[in-house]
Amino acid sequence: MKIPFAKLEIKSLVTEEACLALIADQKWASGFTCRHCGNTNYCKGKTPYSRRCTRCKHEESATAHTIFHRCRIHLPEAFRIMHMVCNEPAISSYELARKMTIRQMTCWKLKNKLMECVSEKGEIDILYSGEST
Numbered sequence: 001m002k003i004p005f006a007k008l009e010i011k012s013l014v015t016e017e018a019c020l021a022l023i024a025d026q027k028w029a030s031g032f033t034c035r036h037c038g039n040t041n042y043c044k045g046k047t048p049y050s051r052r053c054t055r056c057k058h059e060e061s062a063t064a065h066t067i068f069h070r071c072r073i074h075l076p077e078a079f080r081i082m083h084m085v086c087n088e089p090a091i092s093s094y095e096l097a098r099k100m101t102i103r104q105m106t107c108w109k110l111k112n113k114l115m116e117c118v119s120e121k122g123e124i125d126i127l128y129s130g131e132s133t
């Protein structure tokens, strides 16, 4: 479930929906399995790109159990930051904050999280979860 963020065509990912589509594609690349009952059949959920189990009705968003869960900034912004960090790991959070006009602390937190799960090839395993929830 790795997304090659360093090589992403970031310009085409300017909407929340486009980002969600990519996340959902990767997350369920090998199919959907309900985390509650193990059923593999689903229908569309209430939010864009979410999936709902047809048996127990449990709904899972595209971002649940991924590094985008509880992401405080918009997904296109997060994608741009990931793109920059993957291409230039030495970039500082101050530089990111200036380029994105986002608070430095927010950039710092996101960058730290990314550095833990980015591979040498600039790919990020989106199913990685740094927090034990």
Ligand SMILES: [Zn+2]
Pocket (backbone or CB within 6 Å): 034, 035, 036, 037, 038, 039, 053, 054, 055, 056, 057, 058
């Ligand atoms: Zn289920």
